[in-house]
Amino acid sequence: MPAPRGKFIWYDVMTSNTKAAAAFYSDVVGWDAQEHAMPDNRTYTVFSKGPAMVAGLMAIPASSCAEGVKPCWSGYIATDDVDADAARVAAAGGSIRRLPEDIPNVGRFAVAADPGGAVFLLFKPNPSEQPKRVAPMTPGHIGWHELYAGDLDREFAFYSRLFGWTKDRAVDMGEMGTYQTFATGGEPCGGMMKGCAQVPMPMWNYYIAVDSVARAAERAQARGAHVLNGPMEVPGGAWIVQARDPQGAAFAMVSANK
Numbered sequence: 001m002p003a004p005r006g007k008f009i010w011y012d013v014m015t016s017n018t019k020a021a022a023a024f025y026s027d028v029v030g031w032d033a034q035e036h037a038m039p040d041n042r043t044y045t046v047f048s049k050g051p052a053m054v055a056g057l058m059a060i061p062a063s064s065c066a067e068g069v070k071p072c073w074s075g076y077i078a079t080d081d082v083d084a085d086a087a088r089v090a091a092a093g094g095s096i097r098r099l100p101e102d103i104p105n106v107g108r109f110a111v112a113a114d115p116g117g118a119v120f121l122l123f124k125p126n127p128s129e130q131p132k133r134v135a136p137m138t139p140g141h142i143g144w145h146e147l148y149a150g151d152l153d154r155e156f157a158f159y160s161r162l163f164g165w166t167k168d169r170a171v172d173m174g175e176m177g178t179y180q181t182f183a184t185g186g187e188p189c190g191g192m193m194k195g196c197a198q199v200p201m202p203m204w205n206y207y208i209a210v211d212s213v214a215r216a217a218e219r220a221q222a223r224g225a226h227v228l229n230g231p232m233e234v235p236g237g238a239w240i241v242q243a244r245d246p247q248g249a250a251f252a253m254v255s256a257n258k
Contacts, residue, residue, distance in 0.1 A: 006163030007184045008145055010076035010123060011206055012056035014069070015247045018045060021071075022057055024245055028219045029208055029253075030140055033057070039104065049140030071249035073206050075145060076123035077163065082108045085122050085162065092158050114158050116150020116195075116202035136189070136209075137238075143209035143254045145190030150202040152194050156180060171235050179235075205242070207254040213241045214258050220245075231258055 015021040022033040022045050031047040031054065038044050038058075045057040060069055079085045082100045089112045090096055097119060098111035107125035114120070137143045149155040159165045159182070168181040168188045181191040195202055210216040213231045221227055224246035231241050242252045 004185055005078055005080055006165060007078050008075045008142065008189070009078045009125070010055070011073060011142055012044075012058060012076075013071065013073045013245075013249050013251075014058055014060045014064070015071045015245075015249060016060060017247055018043070018057060018059050021245060021247055021249075022047075024220075024223050024225070025057070027223055028216055028225070029210060031055075049138075052134060052141070054141055071245070071247040072119075073204075073249055073251055074119060074121055075142075075204055075206055076109065076121040079122050079124055082110050082122045082124050086110045086112065088162055089122070092161055093154075094158060094162075114147075114149075114155050114202070116155055118147055118149070118155070118202040118204050120204060136187070137254070137256060139209050139211050139255075141209055142206050144207035144252075146205045146207065146252070147190070147192040148195040148201075148203055148205065149192050150195065152178065152180060152192055155202075156182070156192055169235075203250070205250055205252050207240065207252040210253050210255050212258065213239045213253050213255045216253050216255070217241045217243070220253075233258070 025031050026033050031049060033045050033047055035043045035045050046053055047055045086096050086100050093115040095113045096110055097113055100108060100110040102108050107123060110122045112120055112122055134141050165182045165184055168183045171179040173179050177194045179191050179193045181188055217227050217231055220243055226244045227241060229242040231239050233239050238254050238256060239258045240252060240254050244250055
């Protein structure tokens with residue numbers, strides 16, 4: 001079956017030290033890491049939880065380093081036509097940072113950005129390469145997707161027009177404004193808010209579900225991460241931690257209990 005259009009279906013982190021980053025996430029999250037050779041003599045590490053592939057890891061390409069790209073996580077949104085949606089991104093006020101191209105035996109992708117500049121990827125996987133769906137908040141999988149937007153109303157309209165995302169709950173956060181949760185295919189899966197002083201540039205952040213954010217935060221700090229916020233309880237009763245890994249990539253964790 002084709003991947004569900006408009007849903008996040010893959011994630012990876014580009015980093016400055018692949019061996020150290022693979023060990024960090026394996027220890028903190030409990031992922032298994034396996035390296036795979038790429039055609040250009042680089043490697044791509046696949047993180048798995050049990051039999052399920054969850055995310056990937058790769059070195060920042062030399063060309064991206066030259067452009068000043070820093071370690072970061074990226075999310076891949078499913079589409080049934082990468083080229084057509086790349087054109088729609090541009091028409092809707094976004095931009096294409098890397099033109100559509102094929103990954104041999106994996107799928108087709110393009111690197112895009114919304115009108116505020118937050119980067120995401122369009123992805124059409126080969127049928128055999130689609131990760132299996134799991135229940136939300138399953139430890140070891142991505143449990144939430146969060147956009148720090150340049151303009152909340154503009155960015156929501158952009159993603160809604162492009163992927164059919166719908167509004168779920170709107171949470172009043174006082175001076176920080178509104179936190180607008182959104183659903184894909186009727187299933188709440190993320191939230192958007194206006195960027196703040198701690199996040200001056202529009203970006204996506206991805207929450208890895210764990211058994212306990214408090215224990216996971218301790219493991220992360222012991223292995224060189226910098227915890228930016230939390231553990232803290234959020235509306236709905238979940239607990240979160242926001243952090244930067246030892247190489248500087250922003251990530252977050254979420255659990256049902258502290």
